[in-house]
Amino acid sequence: xxxxxxxxxxxxxxxxxxxxxxxxxxxxxxxxxxxxxxxxxxxxxxxxxxxxxxxxxxxxxxxxxxxxxxxxxxxxxxxxxxxxxxxxxxxxxxxxxxxxxxxxxxxxxxxxxxxxxxxxxxxxxxxxxxxxxxxxxxxxxxxxxxxxxxxxxxxxxxxxxxxxxxxxxxxxxxxxxxxxxxxxxxxxxxxxxxxxxxxxxxxxxxxxxxxxxxxxxxxxxxxxxxxxxxxxxxxxxxxxxxxxxxxxxxxxxxxxxxxxxxxxxxxxxxxxxxxxxxxxxxxxxxxxxxxxxxxxxxxxxxxxxxxxxxxxxxxxxxxxxxxxxxxxxxxxxxxxxxxxxxxxxxxxxxxxxxxxxxxxxxxxxxxxxxxxxxxxxxxxxxxxxxxxxxxxxxxxxxxxxxxxxxxxxxxxxxxxxxxxxxxxxxxxxxxxxxxxxxxxxxxxxxxxxxxxxxxxxxxxxxxxxxxxxxxxxxxxxxxxxxxxxxxxxxxxxxxxxxxxxxxxxxxxxxxxxxxxxxxxxxxxxxxxxxxxxxxxxxxxxxxxxxxxxxxxxxxxxxxxxxxxxxxxxxxxxxxxxxxxxxxxxxxxxxxxxxxxxxxxx
Amino acid sequence: xxxxxxxxxxxxxxxxxxxxxxxxxxxxxxxxxxxxxxxxxxxxxxxxxxxxxxxxxxxxxxxxxxxxxxxxxxxxxxxxxxxxxxxxxxxxxxxxxxxxxxxxxxxxxxxxxxxxxxxxxxxxxxxxxxxxxxxxxxxx
Numbered sequence: 001x002x003x004x005x006x007x008x009x010x011x012x013x014x015x016x017x018x019x020x021x022x023x024x025x026x027x028x029x030x031x032x033x034x035x036x037x038x039x040x041x042x043x044x045x046x047x048x049x050x051x052x053x054x055x056x057x058x059x060x061x062x063x064x065x066x067x068x069x070x071x072x073x074x075x076x077x078x079x080x081x082x083x084x085x086x087x088x089x090x091x092x093x094x095x096x097x098x099x100x101x102x103x104x105x106x107x108x109x110x111x112x113x114x115x116x117x118x119x120x121x122x123x124x125x126x127x128x129x130x131x132x133x134x135x136x137x138x139x140x141x142x143x144x145x146x147x148x149x150x151x152x153x154x155x156x157x158x159x160x161x162x163x164x165x166x167x168x169x170x171x172x173x174x175x176x177x178x179x180x181x182x183x184x185x186x187x188x189x190x191x192x193x194x195x196x197x198x199x200x201x202x203x204x205x206x207x208x209x210x211x212x213x214x215x216x217x218x219x220x221x222x223x224x225x226x227x228x229x230x231x232x233x234x235x236x237x238x239x240x241x242x243x244x245x246x247x248x249x250x251x252x253x254x255x256x257x258x259x260x261x262x263x264x265x266x267x268x269x270x271x272x273x274x275x276x277x278x279x280x281x282x283x284x285x286x287x288x289x290x291x292x293x294x295x296x297x298x299x300x301x302x303x304x305x306x307x308x309x310x311x312x313x314x315x316x317x318x319x320x321x322x323x324x325x326x327x328x329x330x331x332x333x334x335x336x337x338x339x340x341x342x343x344x345x346x347x348x349x350x351x352x353x354x355x356x357x358x359x360x361x362x363x364x365x366x367x368x369x370x371x372x373x374x375x376x377x378x379x380x381x382x383x384x385x386x387x388x389x390x391x392x393x394x395x396x397x398x399x400x401x402x403x404x405x406x407x408x409x410x411x412x413x414x415x416x417x418x419x420x421x422x423x424x425x426x427x428x429x430x431x432x433x434x435x436x437x438x439x440x441x442x443x444x445x446x447x448x449x450x451x452x453x454x455x456x457x458x459x460x461x462x463x464x465x466x467x468x469x470x471x472x473x474x475x476x477x478x479x480x481x482x483x484x485x486x487x488x489x490x491x492x493x494x495x496x497x498x499x500x501x502x503x504x505x506x507x508x509x510x511x512x513x514x515x516x517x518x519x520x521x522x523x524x525x526x527x528x529x530x531x532x533x534x535x536x537x538x539x540x541x542x543x544x545x546x547x548x549x550x551x552x553x554x555x556x557x558x559x560x561x562x563x564x565x566x567x568x569x570x571x572x573x574x575x576x577x578x579x580x581x582x583x584x585x586x587x588x589x590x591x592x593x594x595x596x597x598x599x600x601x
Numbered sequence: 602x603x604x605x606x607x608x609x610x611x612x613x614x615x616x617x618x619x620x621x622x623x624x625x626x627x628x629x630x631x632x633x634x635x636x637x638x639x640x641x642x643x644x645x646x647x648x649x650x651x652x653x654x655x656x657x658x659x660x661x662x663x664x665x666x667x668x669x670x671x672x673x674x675x676x677x678x679x680x681x682x683x684x685x686x687x688x689x690x691x692x693x694x695x696x697x698x699x700x701x702x703x704x705x706x707x708x709x710x711x712x713x714x715x716x717x718x719x720x721x722x723x724x725x726x727x728x729x730x731x732x733x734x735x736x737x738x739x740x741x
Binding site: 233234235236237238242245246249252344346372375376378454457460484485487488489491492499515518519522523525526566568569572573 | 627630631634638690702703704705707708710711713715716717718719720721722725737738739740741
């Protein structure tokens, strides 16, 4: 049996292809090969095409294939013994070592097909069909399948092919389900349109042929780019039980994580739970190339003055200068980061704040700011870790953190947690609630409440977040950033009118608060006041454009793409098509004129 | 398919006008704008056709949008008939929340608020459009 088992994958793939429509796949290792292939989605879309005669053969074989599947899975252990990561692919390849011409399948291959057929087929009708199939499989006829088998051989030496969690998961699924559903599966297969099965095989082979013409490296690259196996995942969530959904999502995550680690993919917000171990966004800070204030003699002090005066864009440039002049100055990086956030540029804020905590890990202001920016960008794990670090560096509260907490030993501390996202959130929540309870009655710690408020925004518990921000405002009523946070929470929970009140409070205290003005515009859109929204966006953009050095040169760094994008959306709701190209050209003058906004330079 | 010659494929007939009354209309307008702005790039990234089945619209009505991010520079069509690679079924307000980043997709998936039928990889590429819709999320 061993020889048959090893070569089974190719055949298995053919028989298995049909059932990808229903997500429950009865898997085997050979399935890895097929499933990994990014072209599977194209195969699915070609299902409608009529196919060649070999269809029925496969369909009939399927009835016997269920037994075969069990046999194969049972012999799985044999395959694993070959060695870590080696498994069947290496042995398979070794056997094919003598391959020369791509169009000729050595006798050993056709032999296994015969072996398979004779061993599993019991009834005559089936074997009649099967021999017909084998005939068609004759390599001499230059059949696609023959070529296909070789493509398969050619591609299996790519390590990405063989081992993924996803594949093992499919196997587990197959094993778990096989006792009760194997029968259904094979019945399903039999009742299917035999033409479909044929065309499936054909298109599958066509894809392999196409694939073979590309270098293997490129396959890996495209695999990463095109979300590879995820494209092969077809589901119908309505038919999935809770357990199935859980397993599915977990493996979606694992698969993504694996791909991301290998190919430096960006994180996926849907799987933001994953963003822990290898992946960290906004790593490197990008300085303005042409900073007119780069050589300012005392950029840090001047920057603070600008910040105080509400001139955020100039402050950005000055703090950049400060950070460039003294790269180890944590304060410069901190100020750069918080100013970017206020200027509606979270990605830049995150990069700068990261630098700050690298230099000064005890900088609690930086950790809280990071938590906020990460939350805005939906990076749950990173936000939670930042909140945790805030507690850790706070002498009043850090006693509640275990001394040998694993995160301490990690560098940088933002990274990695072995906790599942839900557990991490719970842990952070417990820490902050304990901290809040530490202070009796009216003696509220505004930062603890702020941290809790940020956390509840992450979890979508907006009512609780609102309570927290209200509590912190009771202690710091003149904190424009807190008012903005309250407003944003209200806005995101559909309480736009109250949000606007909060924003107005913030802007009264800090008229140069660009982010807040931007938020105000968004709330106006939510209430249908598009014209007013335009005014707010333009005011914000005018302020950003006014951030220029003595030479009068405009800084592109200080301008938020976010604001422009939202403005564009607002314009289209106003059906102001004629202004679209003004937006594309960022022609503030024209837009100002249209909406009667006076520029603030 | 679609309504050529009009500014937006969505506003062209009596049934289409009803589409604009959905909360989700904002989302589809945003998607359409994104496609108009940079359709070829998006199509190359996404390569799929979505069908959005939206329930719970004004007066309990239902509507269907086809977002074609596979052909040409893409298109958005109300009550389109193109064959989708994935069908997303959601409530009007839930869809808005999802696309604006206020409703956690995983949560929605488990609660059954987000129903996906078809190509999961494509469902995840909705993120490309979420980026557009998230322009309406307030920032802390």
